[in-house]
Amino acid sequence: MISYKIRGDYAELTVPKKWDKYNLESLLKDYWKAPKKLVHDWRMSKSILVNGNVPNWLATLNEGDRILFPFFTEEKPEVEPTFHELEVLYEDDHVIVINKPAGTDTHPSSPEQNHSLLNYVAFYCLSNGEVRKVRHIHRLDKDTTGAILFAKHAFVGSLLDKMLEERKVKRTYLALVHGHLKQKKGTINQPIGRDRHHPSRRRVSPSGQAAVTHFEKIKYMPTENMTLISCQLDTGRTHQIRVHLSSIGHPLAGDTLYGGMPIFERQALHALTLEFIHPITEEPIKVYAPFLDQPPIFPKMG
Known part of the structure; x- marks a missing residue:
């Protein structure tokens, strides 16, 4: 498990032993396979700090080093935040899994639509003080129910997109x-x-x-x-x-x-279930989505 602490807009990650062969550049590009543009922007803006200092990106990291990543910089939501009750199945600082009801689109089909699950998750995050451009990692049809995964920031969204592409998100x-x-x-x-x-x-x-x-x-x-x-x-x-x-x-x-x-x-x-290795903490996550239909559609599993 990779431990971290919240420091305002930053996540402070403590370098584990297995990272001590990497430098900051190779950690982002090779280990995490982060988007080139995001890495470039962080490098040019000197947004990442190691042990409180602007780092040499090619210097080898040491176990116990503290890296500050600007994961939680405020981003204006790309959709209109709309209130709606949500069943949250799992949530942390980086991701959120929702139990999607029937009759709800995953995301808006037009700019004026404001009653999709993405609109509801944007409001939920905003109401908790998280000014986020939330991103849906996969979709469910309008009348399909169950577990659906959202990313709370751009970095984790890019990692989850790659994991989905590589079939590392099991549904x-x-x-x-x-x-x-x-x-x-x-x-x-x-x-x-x-x-x-x-x-x-x-x-x-x-x-x-x-x-x-x-x-x-x-x-x-x-x-x-x-x-x-x-x-x-x-x-x-x-x-x-x-x-x-x-x-x-x-x-x-x-x-x-x-x-x-x-x-x-x-x-x-x-x-019914969603399984993945958390891209930041590297913890195994498995989420079960209870049935939502009343009267029930599906028979009891026992």
């Missing part, structure tokens, strides 16, 4: 699909592209973007003729789980856009 979904899915587990590896006949639909298409969905059967419910499954994604294409499961003849219950029956008011898809 597990629950889905209720029509019919008896007989396979115990499987992988759908089919590219996804736009449906030229419908503005919001996607479809399996040879010319689409690569998309990989892994699924595992949890249980079949013969009375309802539905199967409860878990899914994990190697990619994050729009409507990926919905398109892939429909393509094998098992659309999500309630997902009328992709062939599901309208037995629920939304598609039966929930982001």
